[in-house]
Amino acid sequence: VGDERKISALLGGRRLEVVHASEVVGMDESPVAAARGKRDSSMRRCLELVRQGGADAVVSAGNSGALMAGAVLTLGRLPGVERPPIASIYPTLAGPGVLLDMGANVDCRASHLVQFALLGEAFARALLGKARPRVALLANGTELTKGTEATREAHALLSSLPLDYRGYLEGRDLFRGLADVIVCDGFVGNAVLKSMEGAAEAFLALMRAEVARTLLGRLAARLLRPSLQRLRARLDYAEYGGAPLLGVRGVTVVCHGASTPRAVENAVRLAARLVAQGLPRALEAELARAAAVAPRPGNETAAS
Amino acid sequence: VGDERKISALLGGRRLEVVHASEVVGMDESPVAAARGKRDSSMRRCLELVRQGGADAVVSAGNSGALMAGAVLTLGRLPGVERPPIASIYPTLAGPGVLLDMGANVDCRASHLVQFALLGEAFARALLGKARPRVALLANGTELTKGTEATREAHALLSSLPLDYRGYLEGRDLFRGLADVIVCDGFVGNAVLKSMEGAAEAFLALMRAEVARTLLGRLAARLLRPSLQRLRARLDYAEYGGAPLLGVRGVTVVCHGASTPRAVENAVRLAARLVAQGLPRALEAELARAAAVAPRPGNETAAS
Numbered sequence: 001v002g003d004e005r006k007i008s009a010l011l012g013g014r015r016l017e018v019v020h021a022s023e024v025v026g027m028d029e030s031p032v033a034a035a036r037g038k039r040d041s042s043m044r045r046c047l048e049l050v051r052q053g054g055a056d057a058v059v060s061a062g063n064s065g066a067l068m069a070g071a072v073l074t075l076g077r078l079p080g081v082e083r084p085p086i087a088s089i090y091p092t093l094a095g096p097g098v099l100l101d102m103g104a105n106v107d108c109r110a111s112h113l114v115q116f117a118l119l120g121e122a123f124a125r126a127l128l129g130k131a132r133p134r135v136a137l138l139a140n141g142t143e144l145t146k147g148t149e150a151t152r153e154a155h156a157l158l159s160s161l162p163l164d165y166r167g168y169l170e171g172r173d174l175f176r177g178l179a180d181v182i183v184c185d186g187f188v189g190n191a192v193l194k195s196m197e198g199a200a201e202a203f204l205a206l207m208r209a210e211v212a213r214t215l216l217g218r219l220a221a222r223l224l225r226p227s228l229q230r231l232r233a234r235l236d237y238a239e240y241g242g243a244p245l246l247g248v249r250g251v252t253v254v255c256h257g258a259s260t261p262r263a264v265e266n267a268v269r270l271a272a273r274l275v276a277q278g279l280p281r282a283l284e285a286e287l288a289r290a291a292a293v294a295p296r297p298g299n300e301t302a303a304s
Numbered sequence: 305v306g307d308e309r310k311i312s313a314l315l316g317g318r319r320l321e322v323v324h325a326s327e328v329v330g331m332d333e334s335p336v337a338a339a340r341g342k343r344d345s346s347m348r349r350c351l352e353l354v355r356q357g358g359a360d361a362v363v364s365a366g367n368s369g370a371l372m373a374g375a376v377l378t379l380g381r382l383p384g385v386e387r388p389p390i391a392s393i394y395p396t397l398a399g400p401g402v403l404l405d406m407g408a409n410v411d412c413r414a415s416h417l418v419q420f421a422l423l424g425e426a427f428a429r430a431l432l433g434k435a436r437p438r439v440a441l442l443a444n445g446t447e448l449t450k451g452t453e454a455t456r457e458a459h460a461l462l463s464s465l466p467l468d469y470r471g472y473l474e475g476r477d478l479f480r481g482l483a484d485v486i487v488c489d490g491f492v493g494n495a496v497l498k499s500m501e502g503a504a505e506a507f508l509a510l511m512r513a514e515v516a517r518t519l520l521g522r523l524a525a526r527l528l529r530p531s532l533q534r535l536r537a538r539l540d541y542a543e544y545g546g547a548p549l550l551g552v553r554g555v556t557v558v559c560h561g562a563s564t565p566r567a568v569e570n571a572v573r574l575a576a577r578l579v580a581q582g583l584p585r586a587l588e589a590e591l592a593r594a595a596a597v598a599p600r601p602g603n604e605t606a607a608s
Contacts, residue, residue: 030449093506106444106452140410140494145334148410148491171498175506184495187452190444191492192499194475199500202397202479203507210531220527227514227521 001049002042021045027257031065031104035073043067047074050250057251057271059242061259065104071248078280080287081247083108085116085186086254087123088193089240094177098124098133101186102193102243103254108185110153113137114161115287117154119246120181121163122286126277128180132164136179138188139168150185161290241266244274246283251275305353306346325349331561335369335408339377347371351378354554361555361575363546365563369408375552382584384591385551387412389420389490390558391427392497393544398481402428402437405490406497406547407558412489414457417441419591421462421469423550424485426590430581436468437484442492443472454489465594545570548578550587555579 004020011018021042025034038044043062047070049055060067068084077084085101100120105112117135124133137155139147144155146168158165166179171192174182184192211217233239241263242253253271255264308324315322325346329338342348347366351374353359364371372388381388389405404424409416421439428437441459443451448459450472462469470483475496478486488496515521537543545567546557557575559568 028447093509104444104450106450138495140408140491143332146408146410171495171500172502172505174499175502187444188492188495191442191475191488192495195478195496196475196499196503198476198479199503200507201476203504205397206535207531210535211528213531216527217531220524223520223524224515224528227511227517231510231514 001046019045019049025063025066027063029063029066031063031069034063034066035069043070044074047071047250047252050252051075056275057253059253059255059264059267059271061242061255061257061264061267064254064257067252067254068103068245071245071250071252075248075250075252078247078249078284078287080291081115081119083112083115084245084247085112085119086243086245087120088189088243089127090174090193090196091239092175092177096128096240097174097177097180097182098127099138099174099182099184099189099193100246101184102189103186103245105186107187108150110150110157113150113154113183113185114157115247117158117163117165117181117183118161118286118290119283120183122283123244123246123279124180126274126279126282130180133180134164134166134178135181135183136166136169136173138174138182138184138192139170141170142168142173144168154183160293162293163290239266240270241268242270244270244279249280251279305350323349323353329367329370331367333367333370335367335373338367338370339373347374348378351375351554351556354556355379360579361557363557363559363568363571363575365546365559365561365568365571368558368561371556371558372407372549375549375554375556379552379554379556382551382553382588382591384595385419385423387416387419388549388551389423390547390549391424392493392547393431394478394497394500395543396479396481400432400544401478401481401484401486402431403442403478403486403488403493403497404550405488406493407490407549409490411491412454414454414461417454417458417487417489418461418465419551421458421467421485421487422465422590422594423587424487425467426587427548427550427583428484430578430583430586432484434484438468438470438482439485439487440470440473440477440483442478442486442488442496443474445474446472448472458487464597466597467594543570544574545572546574548574548583553584555583 001019001021004018007018021040023038023041025038025041025043046058050058051074083105086103087098087100088102089096090099098120100116121133121135137151139151169178211221242255245252251271251274253267255267305323305325308322311322325344327342327345329345329347350362354362355378387409390407391402391404392406393400394403402424404420425437425439441455443455473482515525546559549556555575555578557571559571
């Protein structure tokens with residue numbers, strides 16, 4: 001979906017259906033204004049296609065805030081979801097893990113964190129094929145005296161739900177794979193994921209600089225190249241290409257604005273897989289299951 | 305300060321003055337209860353010594369919450385400081401940086417973040433010898449539409465203060481050294497620092513495992529050993545040994561509970577240096593300077 005002439009020129013002879021859209025949402029535009037105002041943007045057209053059944057999923061590396069706002073506006077939220085989170089699939093020593101929210105949901109209440117946990121659990125079950133994914137809250141320590149007001153209240157609510165809930169984990173545990181689903185607000189999730197990426201990049205840059213200082217180092221680096229390539233593949237954030245927006249009526253995958261072609265390809269694969277697994281229905285069933293055994297956390301918290 | 309018999313036995317012939325304390329604060333004790341209740345704990349005795357001028361600084365690898373609560377209770381806070389933060393000195397590609405709060409101050413208001421910025425700036429000036437340390441707020445993106453309610457309000461307040469204030473930085477920028485002082489609440493600071501440490505540890509472990517798989521890899525690793533040792537020294541969190549608690553009337557350095565002997569030695573050196581530089585007075589002067597040009601942020605925010 002987009003500018004038909006530009007896209008057709010890039011497609012060469014490949015046979016793909018192109019849906020024309022005359023407008024574009026800029027990367028710096030206000031998300032809500034763009035989602036509401038630009039009715040013929042590629043993003044909005046694509047979301048409309050999904051809503052009407054003309055497409056099964058949206059994949060976009062555009063303005064992620066506008067994609068989130070547009071998805072809520074066009075596709076609508078699942079019952080019981082106040083704020084759809086973005087779930088990041090990140091590498092751990094024990095295989096891929098899910099961290100959410102990595103999106104724009106800052107200043108979250110306990111009810112939002114509980115919804116993230118339920119959505120993340122159902123998503124991890126579909127993605128990782130685990131019958132009972134382990135769920136944990138990210139906090140500033142593992143003792144229950146730690147955490148914010150919101151995490152302490154979310155802890156109490158999660159303890160009463162039918163989840164394999166493991167309590168608090170701290171930043172040091174993220175890479176260890178001690179849980180399959182790590183829950184936090186979007187401010188913390190963004191800060192933590194980006195600082196881990198930054199640390200890994202800095203580490204590689206420092207190592208390259210150290211190694212280049214001596215002849216022996218350069219020789220050793222050449223010998224190590226296959227090992228380092230395997231290591232990089234294990235830690236590659238592009239392996240899944242994108243991060244799904246959970247809790248809307250349709251599959252929506254958000255890609256980084258600076259995505260490589262391989263990342264976009266993998267994001268399309270991820271979207272296809274989530275469609276085949278009927279993700280939105282799985283998420284809806286999970287929310288209904290939780291609501292059946294406990295008062296709906298959203299309502300309970302709003303009333304307290 | 306502590307159990308005289310146990311300490312004397314460990315000192316061998318070294319001539320150090322030992323002050324006896326009959327009680328010990330356990331690592332799992334409630335900080336405030338321990339700080340209030342155990343009046344003959346080594347921690348409390350040591351803080352009393354500083355208050356009365358019998359010692360110049362406290363260095364402890366004990367229960368950090370109890371040390372913070374005890375320092376506030378015994379030494380008192382500097383004027384204009386609502387919640388003393390712990391300042392972490394962490395490695396960046398451009399040399400050491402300061403991140404605060406890494407302590408127990410969660411659920412922070414804008415006025416707290418502004419105080420952290422002022423204290424961190426004065427501390428960075430003393431520690432790093434920079435005339436005008438660059439100060440930034442950690443957020444979930446660099447655009448000013450990002451951040452929480454608290455960071456957006458803190459941004460407005462900081463923009464009017466006589467600081468080299470650079471606005472928002474994101475997690476990816478932490479290792480790049482784009483600012484000398486990074487300000488966030490204690491929940492975020494803890495999560496970010498611990499996840500970066502965890503990422504670095506995991507990276508080293510994965511590299512060791514990859515390298516050990518082949519004979520050539522093992523050979524290369526041996527050749528690289530000096531480079532890796534230099535790299536580890538550059539990234540070593542034990543270089544400063546401890547993290548000072550800023551905003552109390554006296555020098556207090558908090559060490560990790562699992563500190564190595566070298567980390568404790570370096571923490572004592574750091575404390576001695578901060579005493580020689582008159583840190584508490586420098587912090588007090590900074591707060592007074594800020595209060596003179598702008599309404600005191602603590603009061604302004606409390607009223608809003």
